[in-house]
Amino acid sequence: MATTQQPEATEHQHFGVVxxxxxxxHKFIKPVKVVTNEDDIKKFLRSGACRDLLEYxxxxxxxxxxxxxxxxTQNSNEIKNIVSMLNEISVYIDNIPPLAQPMRYGNKAYRTxxxxxxxxxxxxxxxxxxxxxxxxxxxxxxxxxxxxxxxxRLDYGTGHELHFVVWTYCLRRxxxxxxxxxxxxxxxxxxxxLDLVRKLQRVYGLEPAGTHGVWSLDDYQFIPFIxxxxxxxxxxxxxxxxSVTIEKVVDQYYKEYLYIACIKYINTVKKGPFHxxxxxxxxxxxxxxxxxxxxxMMKKFYDDVLSKVPIIQHFLFGSLISFSV
Amino acid sequence: xxxxxxxxDHCIEKLQKCEILPESTIKEITDKMKELLISExxxxxxxxxxxxxxxxxxxxYDVLEIFKIGGQCPDTNYLFLxxxxxRGYHSVETISLLTCLKLRYPSRITLLRGNHESRQITQVYxxxxxxxxxxxxxxxxxxxxxxxxxxxxxxxxxxxxxxxHGGLSPSALSIDQIKVLDRFQEVPNEGALSxxxxxxxxxxREGFVESQRxxxxxxxxxxxxxxxxxxKMQHIIRAHQLCMDGYQTLFDNKLSTVWSAPNYCNRCxxxxxxxxxxxxxxxxxxxYAAAPQSLSNKPTLDTNKELPDYFL
Numbered sequence: 001m002a003t004t005q006q007p008e009a010t011e012h013q014h015f016g017v018v019x020x021x022x023x024x025x026h027k028f029i030k031p032v033k034v035v036t037n038e039d040d041i042k043k044f045l046r047s048g049a050c051r052d053l054l055e056y057x058x059x060x061x062x063x064x065x066x067x068x069x070x071x072x073t074q075n076s077n078e079i080k081n082i083v084s085m086l087n088e089i090s091v092y093i094d095n096i097p098p099l100a101q102p103m104r105y106g107n108k109a110y111r112t113x114x115x116x117x118x119x120x121x122x123x124x125x126x127x128x129x130x131x132x133x134x135x136x137x138x139x140x141x142x143x144x145x146x147x148x149x150x151x152x153r154l155d156y157g158t159g160h161e162l163h164f165v166v167w168t169y170c171l172r173r174x175x176x177x178x179x180x181x182x183x184x185x186x187x188x189x190x191x192x193x194l195d196l197v198r199k200l201q202r203v204y205g206l207e208p209a210g211t212h213g214v215w216s217l218d219d220y221q222f223i224p225f226i227x228x229x230x231x232x233x234x235x236x237x238x239x240x241x242x243s244v245t246i247e248k249v250v251d252q253y254y255k256e257y258l259y260i261a262c263i264k265y266i267n268t269v270k271k272g273p274f275h276x277x278x279x280x281x282x283x284x285x286x287x288x289x290x291x292x293x294x295x296x297m298m299k300k301f302y303d304d305v306l307s308k309v310p311i312i313q314h315f316l317f318g319s320l321i322s323f324s325v
Numbered sequence: 326x327x328x329x330x331x332x333x334d335h336c337i338e339k340l341q342k343c344e345i346l347p348e349s350t351i352k353e354i355t356d357k358m359k360e361l362l363i364s365e366x367x368x369x370x371x372x373x374x375x376x377x378x379x380x381x382x383x384x385x386y387d388v389l390e391i392f393k394i395g396g397q398c399p400d401t402n403y404l405f406l407x408x409x410x411x412r413g414y415h416s417v418e419t420i421s422l423l424t425c426l427k428l429r430y431p432s433r434i435t436l437l438r439g440n441h442e443s444r445q446i447t448q449v450y451x452x453x454x455x456x457x458x459x460x461x462x463x464x465x466x467x468x469x470x471x472x473x474x475x476x477x478x479x480x481x482x483x484x485x486x487x488x489x490h491g492g493l494s495p496s497a498l499s500i501d502q503i504k505v506l507d508r509f510q511e512v513p514n515e516g517a518l519s520x521x522x523x524x525x526x527x528x529x530r531e532g533f534v535e536s537q538r539x540x541x542x543x544x545x546x547x548x549x550x551x552x553x554x555x556x557k558m559q560h561i562i563r564a565h566q567l568c569m570d571g572y573q574t575l576f577d578n579k580l581s582t583v584w585s586a587p588n589y590c591n592r593c594x595x596x597x598x599x600x601x602x603x604x605x606x607x608x609x610x611x612x613y614a615a616a617p618q619s620l621s622n623k624p625t626l627d628t629n630k631e632l633p634d635y636f637l
Contacts, residue, residue, distance in 0.1 A: 037514065038445075105567040105595065152537045207567055213382065213412025213590045215451040270591045277591040279414070286630030296635035303635075308449050313539045 016179060017056060017172040020320075028135050031142045031316035034323055041309055049323040050306060056169050057223070057301070061230040061294060063182040068231060068256035071187060078177055079184040081128055086192045088124070089148075092116050093203055106154025110204035114151035121145055129176060136174045139318040143167040146316060148197070149206055156201055157209030158222045158304075159311045164193050165223060170320045186227050191258065194224060198265065210310050217280055218266060222305055228259025229294035241287045245274055333429045340422040343385060343415060345459055351421065355468040358424050361431055362475035368504050369435050369480040375402040376611075377488060377600040379564030379583035380439065383413025383451070387587055387597065388422065390616040395599050398426050399433040404480055406564040406583070407439020407490040407522070410469075411450035412590060417459055420469055438476035439490040439564065440522040440540070443512040458631070474509050478521055485559045485606055492563050493544045493552055494520030495533040500556045514540060525566055526575050526582070546576040553579060560608070562600060571598030571612045581608065588615040 020026050035044055044050055064071075096116065098107040121144060125137040147164035149156035168185050171177045177185065200206060201220060208219035217225050232239055235257075243249040244263050254264035263274075263281065270277040287293045305311055317323045336346055336354070346354070376395045381388050395401050409423060410416035427434050440446060447453050447470060456466035479500070480488040487500070497503050497517035506518050513519050523541025527534070531545040549561065561580045566573075568584040575582070587597035598612040 105569050105593070150537055152543075205569070207593075208590060210450075211412065211590055212449070212451050214414050215412070215454055219590050219592060271588075272591070280633070283630050283632055284636055286632045287636040292636050296633070296637075299635045300633075309445070310449055310539060 016059070017052075017169065019175045020173055023132060023135070023174060026135070027319060028138050029319050030138050031318035031321075033314060034317050035309065035312045035315060038309060041307060041312060044312060044323055045302075045307060047323045049317065049321050053166070053169065053321065054298075054302070054306075056172070057165065057226065058298065060182055060186050061227055061298070064186045064227060065230045066232075066234045067183065067187065068235070069187055069191060069258070070256060071183070073183045073187060074180055075184055075188060076178075076181055079181055079188050082171075082189050083192045085124055085128055086189070086196055089117060090196050090199060093199055098204055105205060105207050107204040108154070110149070110154055110200070110206065111151050113200070113204070114145075114148065117148060118145060133174050133176055136170070136320070139320055140167060140170055142316055142318070143170060146314075147193070149200060150209065153207070153209065154204070155207040155209035156197060156220055157211065157311075158220070159209065159314050161197070161221055161223055162305065162311075163316065164190075164197075166316075166321055173320045186258075190223070190227070194221070194258075194261075212304070214277070214279055216304075217278075217284075217300075218262060221262065222301055224258040224262050226294065226297040226301060228257055228262060229290050229297055231257050232259055232290040233294060235290070241285045241290060241293055244285050245282060333425055336425045337422065337429060340418055340425060341389065343418050345417055346421055348460055348465055351465050351468050354421070354424050354428060355472040357428055358472050359475050361428065362472075362477070363509075365477050366504060367478055367506055367508050368500055369437075369477045370484070371402070371404060371435055371480050371482055373483050373606060374601070374603050375404050375482055377562050377583055377602060378403060378405045379585040379598075380406070380408035380567075381413075381419060382408055382441070382586045382589070383410055383416035383419050383455070384586045384589075385413065385415030385418045385422075386616050387585070388419055390613060391585060391599055394611055394613055395601065399430040401433075403434045404482070404488060405434070405436050406488060406562070407437045407476075408441045408564065409436075409439070410452040411441045411447055413451075413586070414455075416452045416455050417465065424472070435480055436476055437480060437488070437490060438473060438478050438508075438512075438522060440512065442470075442473035442476060444470045445511070474511065476508075478506070478508055478518065479503055481558070482602055483606060484557075486562055486602065487553075487556065487558045487560070488562045489521050490563060491520070491522045491541055491565045492524040492526060492561070493533075493542070493548060494524065495542060495548075496520060498548075498552060498555065500558075523565075526563075526580055528575050549576050549580055559606065562602075562608075567593065567595060568598075569595050571596040572600070572610045581610075583610070587613060 035041060092113055096109050096113045099109045121141045122137055125140055126134060143163045143166050147160055147167055149160050211219040239253060250260055250264050254261045266278055275282040284293060378391060409420045423436055427436055453466050457463060494517040512522055520541045523538055525543055527543035527545055530543060531547045533542040533544050533548060536542050562583060564583055566582050567589055568582055571584055573582045583598055583600050585597045585599055589595055596612045596614055598610045601609040601611055
């Protein structure tokens with residue numbers, strides 16, 4: 001029997017992040033890897049952890065809909081302190097220059113950076129959080145560390161990026177960040193994080209972890225394409241999906257929109273015509289609207305990141321985002 | 326000249342122009358390839374001189390460049406260490422060409438299995454999607470991944486140089502153990518077959534340590550030297566890891582990594598290399614950069630947009 005296609009939803013019903021009520025008695029645990037095979041992935045995709053994570057990403061996406069980076073936001077002290085902390089981590093990179101010696105790929109000075117962060121990550125969190133939330137640091141530290149890449153393999157990829165999103169989700173779960181901070185999580189915190197990890201990628205030549213190569217949006221990132229597409233819905237500058245292939249448009253608006261900033265960055269690190277080095281993004285620029293791109297990116301994220309053993313086998317589960325097989 | 330050879334020459338000619346073969350031809354060549362490979366040992370004995378090639382990952386025009394630099398097949402003997410597919414634009418053309426060359430000159434070219442010659446990995450990293458785009462169905466992917474199960478997993482040059490995609494396994498410390506593995510299967514998640522395709526050398530640690538890749542192990546200098554000594558080998562040549570200079574030697578020059586995909590993923594800016602092993606078993610790393618488009622006659626990819634289903 002033929003079915004009529006449902007109209008595409010443009011607004012989503014949000015249930016919000018469930019905050020931990022009794023922090024004092026909550027049992028925080030060191031997050032661990034759980035997923036090892038396809039059966040585990042199937043269970044994960046049906047789990048509350050996966051649902052909550054998708055819901056969180058979607059909520060943030062909707063919160064920044066039609067809002068450029070320069071949008072006047074609440075910018076709470078908590079947000080300012082997170083940004084300041086990420087900037088402090090960025091200074092570590094300045095103080096640990098790459099080693100001038102032949103390398104396989106990925107500069108070993110990155111391990112020095114990673115170790116310095118590891119030595120300081122607990123203190124950074126203690127400085128960030130009120131005393132009543134310090135018991136959560138065991139979980140938060142693991143996610144923030146992994147959000148910086150892998151010190152053994154000297155690489156960085158979408159799984160590491162995902163752990164940063166989880167870190168912000170955990171800050172929401174413990175009540176450090178509020179629903180009123182959600183715009184800023186993207187427009188201030190995530191943009192600062194992107195600058196930081198791109199600096200890591202550049203300075204230490206981190207290998208793209210598990211890249212799909214020419215078949216991927218980008219060798220390192222995914223999330224900014226979801227949120228960036230949302231920002232561009234109904235934008236006042238008449239920036240259409242096809243506009244991202246026009247250099248002049250990219251140069252004019254990259255500071256205002258995450259999606260365009262990604263294109264700008266890709267154009268600086270890849271040689272040749274855009275339609276050759278970024279085939280997927282080029283094809284996507286043929287979409288009818290930014291709404292279609294935003295919705296499509298969420299589906300693609302589900303398929304290309306959350307559904308893949310090589311990525312989710314490294315995902316860490318604790319008490320704030322929990323799952324067991 | 327028999328019909329089969331004539332057809333192969335025609336296929337090779339077509340592929341060298343980066344044109345895909347019809348699905349029915351792929352069925353034929355993969356069936357013939359399985360017949361040929363079934364008689365090959367898990368560990369192939371090959372003679373010098375031979376040129377060893379690392380990961381190429383669907384970078385077809387760079388594969389053509391390899392044959393320009395190293396010499397055309399069959400004038401030069403070749404040993405490919407795996408990872409023919411995924412990540413590049415032309416995995417279909419790359420594996421089709423190498424398969425046809427192997428069928429045409431079976432004693433001149435040896436193809437080993439890499440960790441990307443597997444169903445699970447190719448469904449994630451591009452080859453499956455590329456087959457779907459180019460053929461409209463997964464049949465060609467199915468033919469090739471079935472063929473991958475038949476590829477040998479290691480080779481020995483002049484009973485002295487051990488060649489493999491990834492490296493060593495704590496479950497198979499002797500070459501004799503590798504010779505008796507059942508290789509005719511999808512790459513498992515663990516065990517010796519998985520390890521030799523997934524493992525990496527690590528100059529910063531000893532012994533075997535579980536790999537951060539999620540499969541295989543990191544192996545140190547100690548176990549590498551012990552493996553060489555116990556198996557009466559002089560050197561290991563392996564691939565599997567991106568190298569900025571196209572190659573890297575480790576463990577007192579007892580192990581070499583060779584990487585043959587220049588400017589990997591269009592962004593890494595790395596050199597690539599092939600290893601020429603002469604009759605004295607001397608190794609010469611012939612390095613090269615990505616072929617300039619003008620020199621490689623690379624046709625510009627068409628500028629029509631094929632909108633993925635997600636965005637319709």
